[in-house]
Amino acid sequence: MKQINGSICAPQGFTAAGVHAGIRKNSDKLDLTVIYSQVPAVSAGVFTTNQVKAAPITLTMAHLKHEGLVQAVVVNSGNANACTGPLGMQHTEQMAKTVAKALHLSPQRVAVASTGVIGVTLPIDKITQGIELAIVNLGDKGEDAAKAIMTTDTFAKQIAIEMQIDGKTVRIGGIAKGSGMIHPNMATMLGFITTDAVISQSALHYALIKANQRSFNMITVDGDSSTNDMVLAMANGLAKNTIIQASDDPNWDIFYQGLLFVCTYLAKEIVKDGEGATKLIEVQVSGAASEEDAQIAARTVCRSPLVKTAVFGEDANWGRIACALGASGADFNSEQLRIELDGLLLFENGSPLLFDEAVAKKILQQKNILIKAHLGKGQSNATAWGCDLTYDYIKINASYRS
Amino acid sequence: MKQINGSICAPQGFTAAGVHAGIRKNSDKLDLTVIYSQVPAVSAGVFTTNQVKAAPITLTMAHLKHEGLVQAVVVNSGNANACTGPLGMQHTEQMAKTVAKALHLSPQRVAVASTGVIGVTLPIDKITQGIELAIVNLGDKGEDAAKAIMTTDTFAKQIAIEMQIDGKTVRIGGIAKGSGMIHPNMATMLGFITTDAVISQSALHYALIKANQRSFNMITVDGDSSTNDMVLAMANGLAKNTIIQASDDPNWDIFYQGLLFVCTYLAKEIVKDGEGATKLIEVQVSGAASEEDAQIAARTVCRSPLVKTAVFGEDANWGRIACALGASGADFNSEQLRIELDGLLLFENGSPLLFDEAVAKKILQQKNILIKAHLGKGQSNATAWGCDLTYDYIKINASYRS
Numbered sequence: 173m174k175q176i177n178g179s180i181c182a183p184q185g186f187t188a189a190g191v192h193a194g195i196r197k198n199s200d201k202l203d204l205t206v207i208y209s210q211v212p213a214v215s216a217g218v219f220t221t222n223q224v225k226a227a228p229i230t231l232t233m234a235h236l237k238h239e240g241l242v243q244a245v246v247v248n249s250g251n252a253n254a255c256t257g258p259l260g261m262q263h264t265e266q267m268a269k270t271v272a273k274a275l276h277l278s279p280q281r282v283a284v285a286s287t288g289v290i291g292v293t294l295p296i297d298k299i300t301q302g303i304e305l306a307i308v309n310l311g312d313k314g315e316d317a318a319k320a321i322m323t324t325d326t327f328a329k330q331i332a333i334e335m336q337i338d339g340k341t342v343r344i345g346g347i348a349k350g351s352g353m354i355h356p357n358m359a360t361m362l363g364f365i366t367t368d369a370v371i372s373q374s375a376l377h378y379a380l381i382k383a384n385q386r387s388f389n390m391i392t393v394d395g396d397s398s399t400n401d402m403v404l405a406m407a408n409g410l411a412k413n414t415i416i417q418a419s420d421d422p423n424w425d426i427f428y429q430g431l432l433f434v435c436t437y438l439a440k441e442i443v444k445d446g447e448g449a450t451k452l453i454e455v456q457v458s459g460a461a462s463e464e465d466a467q468i469a470a471r472t473v474c475r476s477p478l479v480k481t482a483v484f485g486e487d488a489n490w491g492r493i494a495c496a497l498g499a500s501g502a503d504f505n506s507e508q509l510r511i512e513l514d515g516l517l518l519f520e521n522g523s524p525l526l527f528d529e530a531v532a533k534k535i536l537q538q539k540n541i542l543i544k545a546h547l548g549k550g551q552s553n554a555t556a557w558g559c560d561l562t563y564d565y566i567k568i569n570a571s572y573r574s
Numbered sequence: 575m576k577q578i579n580g581s582i583c584a585p586q587g588f589t590a591a592g593v594h595a596g597i598r599k600n601s602d603k604l605d606l607t608v609i610y611s612q613v614p615a616v617s618a619g620v621f622t623t624n625q626v627k628a629a630p631i632t633l634t635m636a637h638l639k640h641e642g643l644v645q646a647v648v649v650n651s652g653n654a655n656a657c658t659g660p661l662g663m664q665h666t667e668q669m670a671k672t673v674a675k676a677l678h679l680s681p682q683r684v685a686v687a688s689t690g691v692i693g694v695t696l697p698i699d700k701i702t703q704g705i706e707l708a709i710v711n712l713g714d715k716g717e718d719a720a721k722a723i724m725t726t727d728t729f730a731k732q733i734a735i736e737m738q739i740d741g742k743t744v745r746i747g748g749i750a751k752g753s754g755m756i757h758p759n760m761a762t763m764l765g766f767i768t769t770d771a772v773i774s775q776s777a778l779h780y781a782l783i784k785a786n787q788r789s790f791n792m793i794t795v796d797g798d799s800s801t802n803d804m805v806l807a808m809a810n811g812l813a814k815n816t817i818i819q820a821s822d823d824p825n826w827d828i829f830y831q832g833l834l835f836v837c838t839y840l841a842k843e844i845v846k847d848g849e850g851a852t853k854l855i856e857v858q859v860s861g862a863a864s865e866e867d868a869q870i871a872a873r874t875v876c877r878s879p880l881v882k883t884a885v886f887g888e889d890a891n892w893g894r895i896a897c898a899l900g901a902s903g904a905d906f907n908s909e910q911l912r913i914e915l916d917g918l919l920l921f922e923n924g925s926p927l928l929f930d931e932a933v934a935k936k937i938l939q940q941k942n943i944l945i946k947a948h949l950g951k952g953q954s955n956a957t958a959w960g961c962d963l964t965y966d967y968i969k970i971n972a973s974y975r976s
Contacts, residue, residue: 221901222901223902223904223905225900225908254893254896255896255924255925255926257926258924290892290897291893291896291920293926399893399897399900477967481967485971489692491654491656491657491694494626494656494692494693495626495801498801499624505625506625506626506657518693519657519693522660523658523660524657524695561968563969566886567965570884
């Protein structure tokens with residue numbers, strides 16, 4: 173497996189476009205993306221567990237259930253089309269139909285996603301015009317597509333990899349956006365992954381669920397799970413490898429490792445670009461009684477506002493890490509707990525250790541902060557990623573609508 | 575029931591003192607409190623559910639289990655004595671013994687509490703000197719006691735009430751402190767409640783658990799449950815009412831309502847003084863399928879950084895409220911959801927309503943913000959309290975240790 177240039181258009185048969193539809197007032201930002209596969213793609217998705225689901229989530233879940241095939245995706249930013257009632261559902265259906273008509277597809281082979289402010293009616297005329305413009309412009313434009321799905325993101329998130337599966341070159345590409353309301357509880361934010369692998373829907377779905385659980389589900393910016401979270405994977409089969417039917421196929425693991433790499437890369441890009449973030453925090457929990465315990469412990473540390481502000485302030489206040497671990501619900505005894513900051517041991521066997529504050533300060537001045545906690549209970553481990561909490565998070569979110 | 579002047583020294587037989595022991599470097603703040611009852615008091619406590627428990631939590635839980643009687647409480651601020659190993663436990667025992675010796679009590683009748691930075695060894699010599707000073711100064715000094723338990727609090731939190739129970743005047747007084755690491759999961763922060771009521775330990779314990787669940791457990795500042803949370807209630811019986819044996823005694827409810835009033839008052843004082851807070855947020859959830867659902871929904875809205883920053887920014891971004899409700903785990907359907915901001919209807923029957931932004935802005939410019947959500951599922955309701963998230967929260971917490 174190796175990383176290559178490009179993103180969602182790197183696998184064979186995929187094109188994309190990102191255009192300016194004018195969804196936001198007074199902005200010339202790209203705000204509408206279309207992704208297209210020249211043949212129908214076996215597809216799988218993971219979606220928000222929020223009880224309040226945006227219209228495009230409901231529609232795309234229904235479309236995927238129909239045949240499990242997607243040939244085009246349309247995404248708008250600037251408006252979530254959530255809490256918008258029956259009109260919102262009509263609008264999301266109209267988006268699918270507009271794409272379907274222009275590309276001569278069944279509307280059920282179109283996935284729709286939206287991101288932005290909640291509770292505001294979509295400017296549907298601008299969006300349908302934008303869709304037509306995007307379709308005329310379809311090409312090798314993964315970067316435009318990545319830019320057009322951004323909201324408060326400050327940079328586009330994209331990656332592509334290449335690997336060999338029984339003598340065939342298989343590629344996976346992905347784009348994603350954050351960067352607030354990020355605390356996945358199943359799926360998270362928006363992510364679109366393309367591949368030319370030949371794989372069954374069940375094998376693809378299982379790979380996506382598993383990769384998602386260890387990547388997007390392990391990041392947190394602010395602990396809020398959105399109404400619009402969606403990660404969609406499309407496999408159009410143009411690489412012509414022998415089909416990967418199920419997860420016990422040896423080639424499934426090669427594919428899964430590639431998918432996990434892509435998802436993890438994009439997940440980390442999202443937290444690096446968390447609203448107002450200046451530092452990436454990686455929390456590795458080991459010695460947990462179960463993987464669930466390890467995950468909840470790692471995520472709780474990443475989520476703690478007190479840990480996040482301490483990292484921002486470059487203050488080695490490790491007691492807050494111990495406190496967050498203890499509040500997480502993971503089973504452990506503080507007598508067996510060990511806490512390290514990038515190799516610097518801070519707490520062991522229930523007692524604090526003397527450490528050199530200057531060394532700790534130097535570690536905390538880095539951009540990437542590694543926190544390790546060993547719970548002393550078992551063999552399971554997990555890694556979570558988060559970011560610091562800064563003045564700019566407040567600034568961005570105190571005036572998001574205006 | 576009526577509110578009266580004073581706090582923990584208002585009930586008969588209680589004295590207190592708050593002194594400067596010098597626990598913090600370069601500070602002349604009061605930092606050590608002793609509370610004393612002239613006779614042993616039937617006592618009950620609720621304690622943090624954090625797996626990492628500070629030494630004073632462990633000690634006080636053990637002392638309460640012994641006979642359920644407390645005659646003196648010692649509290650230091652500036653140092654949590656948490657994650658401090660066997661030495662921390664020795665220190666907390668030494669605090670109890672020093673109080674016991676000076677007041678001629680059994681050490682098991684002394685409760686100990688600590689609050690402040692985690693993982694730093696207590697300056698035990700200063701503390702024992704402080705205890706001796708406090709005991710010499712015992713008197714009608716509830717306000718000093720309330721001040722000496724403060725950490726980042728900006729004002730002292732105290733209250734006293736008076737009521738009649740079978741012809742006798744019964745008083746309840748309380749003090750509490752916040753104001754960061756506030757997201758109780760059982761007990762919360764530090765609260766000390768005194769009363770001269772005659773009540774059995776089981777009736778007192780049940781009243782405290784129930785009142786705590788509807789007051790301190792319904793506030794959140796930043797979602798972090800501390801290692802040191804404790805609320806302790808002491809009833810010394812000097813009011814000479816007929817003993818309240820159990821919760822089916824008609825006088826139990828009179829006592830409980832008084833206790834709930836005291837706890838709710840102190841809880842709201844804590845969130846008003848949340849770190850960096852400029853506004854109090856009250857979230858009333860009704861129409862929930864169960865009280866648990868109502869509580870989790872109300873608390874999740876209070877906890878959401880996106881709701882908190884929107885309130886700080888005086889932005890009627892109600893979609894964040896819908897999103898937080900949906901992510902809370904409470905059972906409801908957005909088609910039946912109704913959201914109001916202080917009487918202004920924003921969302922109903924799954925659709926957004928047109929509202930006057932100027933009216934919304936005026937509401938949000940107030941100091942107390944009332945959010946109402948009706949889930950349309952059942953008959954249960956709950957109220958939670960929180961505060962906005964501001965630049966000053968970051969400022970306070972990015973440099974807490976230094």
